[in-house]
Amino acid sequence: MRLRNALLDVTPLRSSRPFRLLWTGRSLSGLGSQMTLVAVMYQIWESTHSTMWTGAVGLAQAVPVLVLGLFAGALVDRVDRRKIYLLTTAGQAVCALLLTLQALLAPLPPAGVLALVAAQSCCVAAGGPAARTFVPHLLPREQLAAGLALNRISFQGAMLAGPALGGLVTGGLGVGVCYLTDAVTFLAAFLGALGLPRMAPGAESARPGVRGVLDGLAFLARTPAIRGALLTDLATTVLSMPISLFPLINAERFDGDPRTLGLFLTAVAVGGVVASLFSGTFTRLPRPGLVMLAGSGTWGVALALCGAAPGAWTALGCLALAGAADTVSVVARSTVIQTHTPLELLGRVSAAEQIVGQAGPDVGNMRAGVVADVTSGTTALVSGGLLCIGAVALVSVTTADLRSASAPSPSPSSEAPAGP
Incomplete structure (x- = not known):
């Protein structure tokens, strides 16, 4: 394979102006959201000095998505998805401005700050599924994988740079300026979506309320490829998510050095970024189902090897492989x-998919912590990796439709559907 074909495929950015504007706006807003997470954690900690309150930040983000997600998805399938995205993006910007005002004028008690975080997450519950539907509207089928890889590297870039920038801005200018920066980035996301075409849900819109949700669940149940993909992701994260184990493993095996702990988290992210930069090696493959199973199995192998690694650098290499x-x-x-x-x-x-991505890692980190409490960090990590391998193998053996799932072949010369 030529080096050019192995690198991140940026054809969607060149061929579709609406996708390019949307991607740019969402990349900036993702960066701002990560900055705000640091600012919220800092403000909550400074006012409470309680890990219970800082832990509640994660709950404020997760619970609205878990509770409202499927109903929001049914709404997305009933109305113009572009309008939902614009409304929810505006809602997130309003929440960011309210966080700014309270920080600059009269700081709210912790519960008030968490209420604003939860309100912002309610917007994410609807805006997230709406945004995930845009790629098939804006790109030809053969560019879908490349567009998704671009979205992934945007997310990873925000995860890498956002917390560092948030810390610098919060430390130098205060949490209010950090919140204001987030509000401005939501404006970029809003403007980036203004040029999108109208996005009707399709020939048959969803039924209202619970009936629409049940229709969606029925589709998942009777579609083995999608059911298998979601089960693989859920099993992988629930059985082997390692993040909560890092402090314990660092203390057990590497003398509790904070520099090593920081490198653990960085290694996973760096591995993911490298894989995104060379995503042409897998986005051009014709069987994404097999690619997913191979990636999930490799994740489990890498974590099991990390638990058995003889030294810090070997462990970091395994974590980078897991991130990739x-x-x-x-x-x-x-x-x-x-x-x-x-x-x-x-x-x-x-x-x-959004709910699985939100709940799986949280439950997985809790599972890892419970197992480590009764055994050790190393045992929890190795056993989690082995369980992941077994779960992926089980899904692979029992879900032929996932193994055979195909994708259109990429065509560098393909043009995206014309936008307005």
Whole structure:
């Protein structure tokens, strides 16, 4: 394979102006959101000095998505998705401005700050599924995987740079300026979406309320490729998510050096970024289902090897491999979902994907902590990796449709559908 074909495919950015503007705006807003997370954690800690309150920040973000996600997905499948995205982006900007005002004028008590975070997350519950439906509208099928890989590297860039920038801005100018920066980035996301075409859900819109949700769940149940993709991701994260183990493993095996702990987190992210930069090696492959299974299995192998690694550098290399495998799996999973879901159901299926992505890591980190409490950090990490390998093998053996799931062959000369 030529080096050019191995690198991140930027054809969607060149061929589709609406996708390019949307991607730029969402990249900036993702960066601002990560900055705000640091500012919120800092403000809550400074006012409470309680880990219970800082832990509640994660709950304020997760609970609205988990509770409202499927209903929001049904709404996305009933109305113009562009309008939902614009409204929810505006809602997030308003929440960021309210956080700014309270920080600059009269700081709210912790519960008030968390209420604003939860309100912002309610917007994410609907805006997230809406945004996930845009790629099939804006790009030809053969560019879907490349577009999803671009979205992935945007997310990873925000995860890497956002917390550092948030810390610098908060430390130098205060949390209010950090919140204001987030509000401005939401303006960029809003403007980036203004040029999108109208995005009707499809020939048959979702039924209202619970009936629409049940229709979406029924589709998941009877579509083995998508069901298998979501089960693989859920099993992988629930059984082997390692983040909560890092402090304990660092203390058990590497003398509790904070520099090593920081490198643990960085290694996973760096591995993911490298995989995204070379995503042409897997986004051009014709069987995204097999690619996903291979990536998920490699994630489990890498974590098991990390638990058995003799030294810090070997462990860091295994974590970098795990981060790369995670990126491969995520992009391939989204490709399977986007190419095997009718447009009229894509909001609900995207909501289910978002819920799995939100709940799986949280439950997995809790599971790892419980296992480590009764055994050790190393045992929890190795056993989690082995369980992941077993779960992926089980899904692979029992879900032939996932193994055979295909994607259109990329064509560098393909042009995206014309935008307005």
